[in-house]
Amino acid sequence: MGKEVRKSAKRRSNPLGNRVTSGVQRGLDEQQPTLQSDQVLPVVQKLSSQDATERAWSAACISNLVLSNTANLKLLLSKGIVAQLIKLLGDDSREVVEESLGTLRNICSIDPAVCHEYFAKGILTPLSAMLPQISHIIDLVLKDASLADEADQDRRTSIWDVAENFIYIIWSLSETSDNYIKAINRLNIIAFLISFLSAADQCPTKVVIAAGQCLTTLTDDNKDIYIEFQNHPDYIQTMLNILDKFDSPEKILVRVLCCAILMNIREIVQLSGSWDDERDAVEELNRKFMPILISSLDFDIQNAANECKVAIDSGNVTRHDESTEITPKPKQPLTQQDIYINNTIERLTTLQLSLELLSNICLQDESDEDGWEDSDENMDEAEADGMADKLTEDNIDEYFNDMEKLGGSSAAVEENALRSSPVINMFTVEVFPRLIQLSTPTVLSFPQNPTLNFGVTPSLALTHQRALECLNNFFLAMNDIPSQFWFKEHVEEAKRTWSWLFSTANTIGSAPESQDRNDLLEIIVGCLWALGRGLGQNIPLEPSHVPMLCAAFTASSIDSMRVKIVGTLGPIATRQGDISTNKDIGVFVMDLLGNLCSQRSQVDVVVEALNVIYDTYSDCAFDYDEPVYVQGNFNNRLKQLLPLFKSMVKSVDRRKNFDLRARCDEALMNLVAFIKYKATERRS
Template sequence: MGKSQKKRAMRRHNPMRVPDSHLPKGLASASETSSKTEAILPIIQKMQGTDAAERKWACVAVSNLIQNDPSTRRLLQGKNIVGALITRLTDSEEEVVIEALGALRNLCIDGGYDICAEMYNKSILVPLKTFVPKVSTTLSQYLDGSQNAPENAQKLVYEFADNLITVLWCLSETSNKALTAINELKLTPFLMSFLAARTKIPLAPVTAAAQCLYVITDDNYPAIADVRSDGSYIACLMSIINPDPNEPTTRGKASGDCPDPRAVTLRVLASGILRNISPIPPPSAASTIDVDKDIVLPQLQPVIESISLADASASALQLISKQDATPSIEKLSLKNTPKTDHKSPEEIELERLESRLRTVQLALEILTGACATLPDPDPEPETQAEPDDDDDEDEDAEGGDKDIVDGDDELPSDMDMVVDEQGVESATEPGATITLPALVQPLLALIQPTTLSFPPLASPSPHPPTTSVLSAIHIAALECLNNIFLALARTGSDAAGAKAVWDSVWTALGVVGTQTGLGQEKRRAVWEIAAGVLWGVASVCRGSLDPISEQIQALTALCDSVSGDADTDAQLRVKCIGTLECLAMSPSPSSIQANAAIATYLLSMLPSSTSPVSPAGTEPMLQAASSLIDIYSDEAAPWDVNFRTGGYLQRLAGSVDGVKKAVRAIDRRKEGGRELRRRGEEVRDNLVAFIQYRKGLRL
């Protein structure tokens, strides 16, 4: 399997603020589950009317009605609200344009990829690209004092800029096609102008600009090159993470004496941008800095330690209990048209809490990349000619006795991980690996579910945005732990400390539960990521974990479960099998029975004379064969009695032909196929050599 590279679709900081997977598909079901069905038609009619006040009212109504209401959002989508709002971006009345963009921004954030894709397909970039130079010119005029506009006019421009940049940010994560189109807009100077002016303008558009820049510099060379090309840009980013003591970083206080949480978000984003563009080229003074060790870890570790999810959940529930009802259509009268930011004090506090939680999520995602430490195993040259399928038979001839790969000496090459290709080895250096264990305790705190972390089985969450971000934090923390334990398994670590992590992960999984169904997808996602963590921890603790029957049963049940995505299912099975392998190698006399149960399960995944095709699939089958070789490579191990008395040698010998056929059938032209084929050939050869070795022992 090799390393699982980060995909752009998985990098979204805020993939869907108000999840709607629990809702049935179709307009009819949306109409049934929405309490505002009757309001939809008047909104559509007024948005297309001749009265500018009514058009503005309709745009504002969209923003208010979709708030935490996926049913109404879906219903509006079915009535082509996206197309109607895009049309209003070229309205003759400026106020209508402003409110239409605000509504589109809210749809982007609450609706996720589908709505963003719809916007791109309906050519939203055509009007948006005309706004960029206009906003840039106005910003320059305000900053140099040549235009003394009233404060409310400046505020309007900054809010418009915030909405514009947020829509561009969301669109850039929609698809490679959309990102390419956004690259053509050359946004870097525009975005950097907001960061450079951060002490003179509100934090909202500054943070939006930083978020957009963070996204478009993520594995996107045109934007990376733009930032690298100007030393003042890098100096600006460095000044954000190391601010001048006199800089008004607490400007824009949200409540009481607490600074705006976006000030922290801005530093996190600047750290992420610097990581995206690293290595920083000379002559910048920052070119000698180890970004991961000197910037990312020191900046972000305090962020993930700064919040208690249990306290955050309790605060959210308290605010929810005080929250006013969602604005009704009566409150949206033409006489008293509310603004799109018309919110109760409780709603404002909930959004502020969500902002803090989103910052923690973002910090975790950046740390996950920094903690990815394993380089690719010698990749085959891309220019290598692809052998003809006719040559496959020759490659599968038995090669005689070969060395058996010892699982204790080498980390399995197919351990799943999320990896960043730049600076990938930095965390394996002595100075960097010391920092990895320090992250473990705060991460363990962040994987423990709270009351609001997952939607109830019978009804939606009382506050979907909080539930969405809490579950995203749990998953991001597990991904970070996954990469840390891949590093520790490679460099060696204290097994006693890792045992505590093992117990903590299982405690969290016990709270998450195994419920399935609409709206419960995040629960499965937690289990899928946790399986990789368990494998890494078990590798560190190999030989010192006592297998518990309930845990073995949970792992086998997870391994047998099906999500519907063949690649995801295969990766999950490989992780479960790898963890079971480590549990099977416990020297405790009481573990012999568990060893036999695990071996029987792994043998069931191998092909046989009666069942020539593995029921688990090729990749899990190869992992099962490799695990059996590792488990029984030492005939002096106490559990080897199971191998001798259970007839495992004969069972392995009967699987060889099926393994060979499965390896020959791997298509190297498919994504990941070349590496899987190489892995399969290695396992096939080891299996043949292992069988010959065990036969030679005559035990």
């Protein structure tokens, strides 16, 4: 059976906000004036002034400009400001250094791609020099050491902003490239970041969160970092202590970040001294994480969105000044409406990370169901194409025997252990209902005027996306259990979810076109695919469902979306007692197979369509087999498609797309075998 690839999307919202603006002022670029080259040139020139005050003023002006308008940012980047600002990180003036650091932080918060230029211009060199200085000043603050002079007072006053900006830049670089992470590993940055978690009750929460977010990225699939934690078990104990004692609402994101870090390094985290096997270790960690993650989901996003809309409609939300004046103005105090919207966005950030972690828990301990695919990775292109050419109904059995010898067997799932798992029980009873709530669109999820969303709309959309991804992975995990007991024991809940998914798709589909909208629709179809496989004969199909899916397939030009739609049609088609629906789906799939094979495009869609045919018409005893497959002459149509599909398979380069080519080779063998099987099935 075709199977959707599971993954948790990597896109994350910025948990740190902007340094200068309130964070609710975004989305107004279209309304902001754009400066001309001759207007910004004097500002840029002052970056190299002999006067430190002018250098600091220039950096602050640039920060003001880039935050007001992305067009201004592009103009300033073209003037080479990155190299100049990086150079100023080594300036003799504390004020110049701090303004330049803050401006560099703001630039990469708006345009993360600029991190490539940061790295190329050598930003890690001045940052590495700043690291011990920042650590020393923070140590003085935490120890409440006596002040040396007025300059010492100034350094201590600004140190938390400096630390946050410093960490943000490191975090942004880490998110940009694995190669940059390797360079960052050499900065001895882990001890610095852990120090904020160790003093989480003394440091401002925003800086602790910044350190936690940066550590989450640095420990994600980064084996080189493991040795740091192995050599310093106190780092792990620090995070475990936070899980146990920091339960105040304002520290909830800190606890969730510690869960994320510990989950990333779970191979070296040991809670109880010894385990029978690695599965026990993972289970124990998950039992510790789950209550924290579940409690973090207790947030009414519908009410929050309504309140944010009231705040926006009140007119008391801060906006950028629409003048073209470039001189920085004093920071305006935030209104109550600003604060509420900011707090909502921060709370949504916590939800997104918690949902991502819960989604990852669903993916743990997967067995490799297609072990044979990796065993022939060394086969060259000519061998693979030769195998495709030689496949016939006469020798297909020989090829299947060879593949079985190469393949490995997956371990049997211990059903009773899974049924009694506290983690699965918490997912079923506590997480599942919250996923439905958090996936349901709000009044601000898809506003008619998206330029006035003040940052709430993208945060809500990403929250819906994370919740739906988690829902999808939960269904996939429950499908992996041989008995699929969840779908049987919670059939009414599963059926309601099927109907709810279609209703939600209708709501989102009527919203203005956007990337967030399209992403959510694709994830919903993925949920329907996984849920349909579990429900099987219990799918609560309505007359509009199949036409909606077929229309969505025709309207979409995205291969991954089309694969999911075809996959979703599969379990619908296998329902007994509905020959008419089966015929509609069978004809639709056979027609698209003919069209796609002749065009030699969308290979993955063809593979999934073939998998649907194999699963749907695998037995002549099915009530729809004779009136649809036989009378529709499907077998001869498949035989006619065989040469086209062979040619399509050979067009997939194994060196560039090994996984896809492996799926194609499997589908080709299955196609030859299936044609042979269906030709003789009714004679036996």
